[in-house]
Amino acid sequence: MEQQLSDILDNLLGMLLLEGSYDIEEGEDNFQVSIETKDAGRLIGARGESLDGLQLLVNQMVARKVGEEGPARNASASVAGGFKRVVIDVEGWRKQKEEELVQSAKSWGKQVLESKQPIDLEPQSSWQRRIVHMTVSEMDGVESESVGEGRDRHIVIKPVQK
Numbered sequence: 001m002e003q004q005l006s007d008i009l010d011n012l013l014g015m016l017l018l019e020g021s022y023d024i025e026e027g028e029d030n031f032q033v034s035i036e037t038k039d040a041g042r043l044i045g046a047r048g049e050s051l052d053g054l055q056l057l058v059n060q061m062v063a064r065k066v067g068e069e070g071p072a073r074n075a076s077a078s079v080a081g082g083f084k085r086v087v088i089d090v091e092g093w094r095k096q097k098e099e100e101l102v103q104s105a106k107s108w109g110k111q112v113l114e115s116k117q118p119i120d121l122e123p124q125s126s127w128q129r130r131i132v133h134m135t136v137s138e139m140d141g142v143e144s145e146s147v148g149e150g151r152d153r154h155i156v157i158k159p160v161q162k
Contacts, residue, residue, distance in 0.1 A: 001031075001062065001083065001084065002031070004062060005024060005033070005058070008058055008061045009022055009033065012057070012058065016043075018039055018042070018043065019037065020037025020038065021037075022034060027084075029085065030084050030085040031084055031085070033088045033089070034089050034092075035090045036091060040091040040093065043090045044090050044093050047125075048093070048097065049125075052125050052127075054088060055087065058088060062083060098131055101131045101135070102131060102135050104132075105136055105157075108132075109135070109139040109142045109157060113139075113141050113159070116159050118156050118157065118159070119156070119158075120156050121154050123153055124155065126153075129155055132144060132155050132157075133146070141159060142157055142160060143157070143159075143160050144157045145158075
C-alpha cells in the first residue's frame, strides 16, 4: 500500500505544481505522511481546510486503489477489514496545532472548573474536536460534547452534572 500511496502523492503534488519532498511512515493503524515544501501555505490553507481536503482526497484514492486490488494482495495494509488511514502533515503544522489544542483544552477545562459555567468553543474540524474531547476526557469534573451541524459543529465544555 505504501507504493500506491507514494504514486498518489507524486501525482497530486505534481498536478498542484508543488516542489518539495515527503516521507511516509507506517504505524499500527495509519500512515503518517510528512510533506516538506516552500509553498506550505497553499497545502495548509485557512485554518487547515486545504490540508483537511487533501487528506480526505488521498484517503479516498487509497481506499479505491485498495478496493480494486482486493484484500488478498493488500493483507498487510488492511486494518479491521478496511485500509490504513492516511494522516498528512505539512511542515509540522498539524503536529504543532495538536499540541496547541491540547494546551488550550486543558486551559478551557480549568476555566470551566473554576467558573462552573460551560464554554462554547469556535467551530473546528473533526480531528481538532477529537483532540479536545480526548484531552477533556482525562480531566476530572468536566466533560465535552459536540453540538451543531456541518461547519457550525463545535464543542461545549461543561461541568460534570452530579
